[in-house]
Amino acid sequence: EVQLLESGGGLGQPGGSLRLSCAASGFAFSNYAMSWVRQAPGKGLEWVSSITGSGGNTYYTDSVKGRFTISRDNSKNTLYLQMNSLRPEDTAVFYCAKVSPGSVIVGYWYFDLWGRGTLVTVSS
C-alpha cells in the first residue's frame, strides 16, 4: 500500500528538541523529493521544508531556518525533521508529503500523497 506514516510528535519544551520521522511505503522513495507541511491548531497550511530525492539539496521557510533540519535515509525509506530551539509558535500538526512528479526544482510539482500527521505541542 502506498502510504506515509509520521511519528515522533508530542510535548516539547520551549528551547527543546524533537525529531519527527516519516516512514514511506509502496513507492520508490529515493525517486521523489519530500516535504514537511505544518498546520497550527485551527489555522491553514504552511510549507516548512523540502529535500530532493538524493538528499543533496534542502530548503526551509524563514521561520525555521537554522533551527530545523530535514534529512532522509533512502535505505530505510524514511524522512526526518530534527527540530531544535522549539518555540510555542511551532505548535502544529506536522504532515510529511510526497512531491510528484519527483522534483521541486524543475517543472510542475505538487503534493500527491500525505501522511496523517503528528501533533507537536511546545509548552512549558
Add this chain to the structure above:
Amino acid sequence: DIQMTQSPSSLSASVGDRVTVTCRSSQSIGTYLNWYQQKPGKPPKLLIYAASSLQSGVPSRFSGGGSGTDFSLTISSLQAEDHATYYCQQSYSIRSTFGQGTRLDIK
C-alpha cells in the same frame, strides 16, 4: 515569498449549486498552481494541479482555471460530501506557499 490570497474566506451553498473559489498570487506564477481539499481531522487531498489538470480519481465536477496571478476552483454541482476547506498552493517557487483557505459549508 509569494503571497497567496483566497476569496471568500468562507461560503455556504446548497446541494446542486455551482461554487467558485478564487486565488490570487502576489506575482505572476504562470500555471504553477495546485488546489487541495481538507476535511476535518484529515490530511489535505490533491484535487487540481498545474492550474487545470484534474488529479486521478477526483470527480469531474471539480475544475480549475486561470494563469498569471488569478486562479479559480469551480465545483459545478455541489454535493454534500464537498463540505471541506479548500487551499490553493503555488509551486512556482521551491519555497512554496498556500492560501489561507476557503471553508465551504452546505446549507
